[in-house]
Amino acid sequence: MVTIKEIAETVGVSIATVSRVLSNSSYPVSQDTRARILQVAQDLGYSPNLAARSLRTDQSTLIGVILDNFTSSWAPIIIRGLQDVFHRRGYFSLVVNMPWEIHSQSDVVQNLLGHSVDGFVFVETWHTVSERKDLLNTKPYVTVHRLFHEPDPYSVIPDDVYNSSLTIDHLTKLGHKRIAYIAGHEAYFSSEERLTGYKQSLEKAGLSFDESLIYRGNWSVPSGYQCTQELIQKSELPTAIAAANDQMAIGAILAVQEHGLRVPEDIAIVGYDNDEIAQISNPTLTTVQMPLFKMGQIAAENLLCQIDKKPCETTEQLIKGDLFVRQSCGDPQGKDIHASDFMREGNGAFVNRHTLKEDT
Amino acid sequence: MVTIKEIAETVGVSIATVSRVLSNSSYPVSQDTRARILQVAQDLGYSPNLAARSLRTDQSTLIGVILDNFTSSWAPIIIRGLQDVFHRRGYFSLVVNMPWEIHSQSDVVQNLLGHSVDGFVFVETWHTVSERKDLLNTKPYVTVHRLFHEPDPYSVIPDDVYNSSLTIDHLTKLGHKRIAYIAGHEAYFSSEERLTGYKQSLEKAGLSFDESLIYRGNWSVPSGYQCTQELIQKSELPTAIAAANDQMAIGAILAVQEHGLRVPEDIAIVGYDNDEIAQISNPTLTTVQMPLFKMGQIAAENLLCQIDKKPCETTEQLIKGDLFVRQSCGDPQGKDIHASDFMREGNGAFVNRHTLKEDT
DNA sequence: ATGAAAGCGCTAACAA
DNA sequence: TTGTTAGCGCTTTCAT
Numbered sequence: 001m002v003t004i005k006e007i008a009e010t011v012g013v014s015i016a017t018v019s020r021v022l023s024n025s026s027y028p029v030s031q032d033t034r035a036r037i038l039q040v041a042q043d044l045g046y047s048p049n050l051a052a053r054s055l056r057t058d059q060s061t062l063i064g065v066i067l068d069n070f071t072s073s074w075a076p077i078i079i080r081g082l083q084d085v086f087h088r089r090g091y092f093s094l095v096v097n098m099p100w101e102i103h104s105q106s107d108v109v110q111n112l113l114g115h116s117v118d119g120f121v122f123v124e125t126w127h128t129v130s131e132r133k134d135l136l137n138t139k140p141y142v143t144v145h146r147l148f149h150e151p152d153p154y155s156v157i158p159d160d161v162y163n164s165s166l167t168i169d170h171l172t173k174l175g176h177k178r179i180a181y182i183a184g185h186e187a188y189f190s191s192e193e194r195l196t197g198y199k200q201s202l203e204k205a206g207l208s209f210d211e212s213l214i215y216r217g218n219w220s221v222p223s224g225y226q227c228t229q230e231l232i233q234k235s236e237l238p239t240a241i242a243a244a245n246d247q248m249a250i251g252a253i254l255a256v257q258e259h260g261l262r263v264p265e266d267i268a269i270v271g272y273d274n275d276e277i278a279q280i281s282n283p284t285l286t287t288v289q290m291p292l293f294k295m296g297q298i299a300a301e302n303l304l305c306q307i308d309k310k311p312c313e314t315t316e317q318l319i320k321g322d323l324f325v326r327q328s329c330g331d332p333q334g335k336d337i338h339a340s341d342f343m344r345e346g347n348g349a350f351v352n353r354h355t356l357k358e359d360t
Numbered sequence: 361m362v363t364i365k366e367i368a369e370t371v372g373v374s375i376a377t378v379s380r381v382l383s384n385s386s387y388p389v390s391q392d393t394r395a396r397i398l399q400v401a402q403d404l405g406y407s408p409n410l411a412a413r414s415l416r417t418d419q420s421t422l423i424g425v426i427l428d429n430f431t432s433s434w435a436p437i438i439i440r441g442l443q444d445v446f447h448r449r450g451y452f453s454l455v456v457n458m459p460w461e462i463h464s465q466s467d468v469v470q471n472l473l474g475h476s477v478d479g480f481v482f483v484e485t486w487h488t489v490s491e492r493k494d495l496l497n498t499k500p501y502v503t504v505h506r507l508f509h510e511p512d513p514y515s516v517i518p519d520d521v522y523n524s525s526l527t528i529d530h531l532t533k534l535g536h537k538r539i540a541y542i543a544g545h546e547a548y549f550s551s552e553e554r555l556t557g558y559k560q561s562l563e564k565a566g567l568s569f570d571e572s573l574i575y576r577g578n579w580s581v582p583s584g585y586q587c588t589q590e591l592i593q594k595s596e597l598p599t600a601i602a603a604a605n606d607q608m609a610i611g612a613i614l615a616v617q618e619h620g621l622r623v624p625e626d627i628a629i630v631g632y633d634n635d636e637i638a639q640i641s642n643p644t645l646t647t648v649q650m651p652l653f654k655m656g657q658i659a660a661e662n663l664l665c666q667i668d669k670k671p672c673e674t675t676e677q678l679i680k681g682d683l684f685v686r687q688s689c690g691d692p693q694g695k696d697i698h699a700s701d702f703m704r705e706g707n708g709a710f711v712n713r714h715t716l717k718e719d720t
Numbered sequence: 721a722t723g724a725a726a727g728c729g730c731t732a733a734c735a736a
Numbered sequence: 737t738t739g740t741t742a743g744c745g746c747t748t749t750c751a752t
Contacts (some may be wrong), residue, residue: 001473001497003745014723019747027748030721047474051420052745054411055728062454062475071436080430087456087468092475095455096447097440108447112611114407115361115422115452134688137361221640250640257642280581280610280619280637363729379731387732390737412729417742503742728745729748735740 002044011040022048048214048239062171063093063303066113067123068147070097073275074292078123078144089304091118111134119303128152140306145292149189151316154306156299158290159318160190164197165204166288166323167242167270172205174329176240176268180213182227182252184244194244194272217248224251232259239267239331246271246278246287253281253328264330273299274324283327290321362404371400382408414476423453423663424472425485428458428507433635433650438483438504441656449664451478469495479663488512500666504633505652506657509549511676514666517680518650518660520550525564525632526648526683527602532565534689536600536628539574542587543613544604554604554632577608592619598639599627600689606631606638606647608644613641613688624690634684643687649682 004018011018013033020027021037029037040046054060063086067075079095086093094115098108109132112120120141122132128150132141143155171179181198186189194212202209215231217223224243228251231238241256243249249271256267263269263283271278274289298317305312364378371378373393380387383395389397400406414420419619421448427435439455448452454475469492472480480501482492488510492501503515531539541558544551555574562569575591577583584603588611591598601616603609609631616627623629623643631638634649658677665672 001745005745015746016723016725016748017721019745020722023747025747028721033721045470047470048744049415049476050474051411051414051476052728053747055409055415055730056745056747058728060411070440076431076436081457083457091470092456092471094452095439096452097443110405110407111450111452114410116409116411208574247640254642277637277640280607281640282614282642361729365729375730376732376740379729380738388737393738409729412744413731415746416729416731418744445730642726695749721752724750726747726749728747730744731742733740733742736738 001047001049003049004038004046007037007040007044007046010044011036011092013037022046022282023053044160050183058116059118060116061091062115062117062119063091064109064115065093065095065123066108066112066120066125066126067095067097068099068125070095072124074145074290077292078296078299081121081293081298082144082300083296084293085297085304090195091304093121099285100155106135109312111310113137113139118307121299121303122146128174140303142299142303142306144295147188147190149192153316154302156295156302156317156319158190158295159320160193161197161200162318163288163290163321164194164196164242164244164272165201166321167272167286168201170205170286170323170325171242171268171270172201172207174268177207178213178236178238179207179240179242180231180238182217182224182241182243182248184248185218186216191244198242217244217251219245219247220267221247221251221254224248225255225359226251228255234257237267240269241267242270244272246273246275246285249285249287249328250277250281251286253258253283264328270329278324278326281328286324286326286329288321288323291319295319297320361409364406367397367400367406370404371396373397373600376640382406383413418476419478420476421451422475423451423640424469424475424477424480425453425455425483426458426468426472426480426485426487427455428457428459428485428487430455432484433633434505434650435483437652438656438659441653442481442483442504442660443656444653445657445660445664451664453481458570466495467668469567473497473499478667481659481663482506500663502663502666504655505650507548507550509552510623513676514673516655516662516677516679518550518655519680520553521557521560522678523648523650524554524563524602524604524632526557526681527632527646528558529562529564530646530683530685530689531600531602531628532561532567532627536598537567538573538596538598539567539600539602540575540591540598540610542575542577542584542601543605544567544608545578546576547703550602558602577604577611579605579607581607581611581614584608585615586611588612588615592616597627600629601627602630604632606633606635606645609645609647609688610641612635613643613645624688628689630689638684638686641688646684646686648681648683651679655679 004015008015008018011120015120018037019032020029119139122143124145126147128148129152143152146152146155183195199209217227241252249269250268253263256263271285271287274287278285364375368375368378378397380389381394482503484505486507488508489512503512506512506515539592544557559569575587577587601612609629612629613623616623630646631645634647638645638647
């Protein structure tokens with residue numbers, strides 16, 4: 001590996017001057033020598049030894065990214081958003097999976113601290129602020145998509161109330177007046193927010209809230225299926241079912257269809273997440289997508305802002321998502337619906353995981 | 361941050377002795393002082409400055425992990441496998457997404473080299489050996505799940521021929537004699553391997569290969585749908601369709617059902633990947649799962665082996681997957697099939713992305 | 721505008 | 737068995 005010493009020798013200047021140029025210091029260096037140094041560095045294929053720089057400056061341009069569950073559908077997209085900003089600013093991230101249950105937190109954080117990371121990002125995490133504060137050794141941190149209830153000033157979260165309303169408003173606009181709701185697991189902060197969105201939309205539409213229309217699932221397909229089975233046993237069927245995620249919505253579709261009822265003709269269904277399955281189910285699912293990529297970007301900006309000790313946002317940031325209208329609520333224009341509709345060429349919405357699900 | 365100097369002072373020994381103990385050097389240190397140093401290090405919450413160590417030893421305990429597409433279904437599981445081994449051995453990984461198309465490779469690799477990474481892992485990559493050899497600056501590397509055709513000595517790949525045979529054997533054992541095949545995109549190495557597995561299974565079962573039963577998709581649901589539409593136009597229907605991935609298999613199911621045919625009663629269908637959708641489709645999909653977690657572990661072991669300059673495997677390692685029998689080929693016991701079957705409590709196979717899809 | 725030199729925390733060669 | 741010291745590559749203070 002080529003060092004500044006080598007460059008200094010070939011150019012015929014001191015290492016100090018080379019360092020000034022190559023570390024973008026604001027220190028004055030003549031245009032001429034600057035140019036020559038840059039040229040030689042380029043020719044020799046110089047790239048700075050970051051360990052040495054880190055040792056000297058106590059800054060590593062390394063960020064510790066801690067995930068509760070790497071293999072969730074959302075985490076990779078959030079990470080892409082984070083890295084989009086980090087890489088542009090010359091930061092790399094040490095990504096580690098660290099399930100909440102296993103209490104190896106301190107070990108991992110210790111180790112990350114050993115690498116002199118400049119800050120931490122917690123993604124889809126259950127670690128509350130209070131739990132981790134002492135661990136972090138005063139390094140700045142930010143949380144993307146916190147799962148716990150306790151508020152966290154440095155967190156970026158989806159605007160679940162708004163997003164949920166988007167789906168329910170869609171239903172009320174289509175004339176639905178009796179809308180059942182399958183809520184998510186109650187331990188999750190999102191669950192309550194989404195339920196709140198449901199309530200707000202009903203109120204907006206002048207509909208009264210009916211406790212008996214609320215069911216509680218655990219995010220899984222079977223739980224959506226179970227809730228819908230119970231719901232169908234009841235005397236008066238709703239005309240629509242909203243679920244707190246796509247998985248449960250799929251469960252609802254399967255249950256409804258098993259009873260010989262049609263979606264959306266007899267019962268309309270909306271989900272939440274715009275998970276891959278929303279495009280593959282039959283009928284395809286109308287749902288809302290969280291702006292995960294953007295959430296990652298915003299969180300990264302905020303962290304770098306803290307690292308640079310510039311004034312930055314210190315309150316939770318809520319980010320709005322977008323509605324994806326598909327077949328499961330019926331076509332507002334009243335056209336017939338076939339499974340093949342979304343298979344036709346040119347129906348651009350189709351994306352699979354071979355391509356990037358980059359949010360807008 | 362506490363340093364060895366501090367520890368040396370409190371214990372009353374030289375920093376060299378402290379270093380010897382704390383860097384697990386084989387150098388002899390008396391039991392007594394060793395114990396005292398360890399104790400003090402523990403009390404003070406010492407963790408080594410890895411940048412300093414790296415500067416001195418030219419080893420960083422950092423691995424560069426380069427992915428073509430972070431948001432694929434498989435990449436996160438492979439990474440979990442890699443990290444399972446890396447973390448146990450004290451290594452962290454710098455995970456970066458680097459699409460093949462964008463020619464920023466050298467920049468990123470340069471930067472990673474600046475962090476003195478001890479080696480590289482390429483995950484689901486299109487970068488061939490020849491393309492990257494010069495970039496890596498003699499650092500060892502390993503490839504997990506290469507996508508290109510050119511063989512690569514240091515790569516760990518799924519045994520696609522074997523895995524594919526698993527699905528076709530399942531069909532021939534159920535008595536199918538006319539089996540159509542929807543192959544994957546031809547640019548992918550896997551596509552040809554899986555097709556080979558299909559051919560081998562036919563031969564094993566004494567069935568002749570019929571070119572007209574082979575269709576070529578591009579991995580997407582719509583492409584599986586299209587191929588199946590064409591196939592159905594033909595005079596003689598097959599009794600089974602095998603697809604090179606689950607997405608295309610789902611497309612096939614939708615096309616078959618649209619023609620009023622039943623799966624599996626009229627046409628049996630198998631997929632490949634055991635993607636999340638395989639458990640959610642109606643009927644659920646019989647498919648095969650690549651041992652992604654294990655592939656990651658094996659690749660990591662191999663890389664560390666190279667880093668330690670120990671003798672290690674230098675030929676491609678093919679890893680076998682497992683068959684998951686669900687509804688789409690019919691129940692060998694001849695029971696009736698309902699959508700609700702897999703919703704029942706106790707049907708343990710159901711996993712969603714909130715839980716880890718850790719391979720065995 | 722440039723150079724000399726100290727020192728970040730650690731390891732390892734050499735000395736005792 | 738323990739200590740002293742040079743030096744990894746870099747930034748930065750202090751001289752010039």
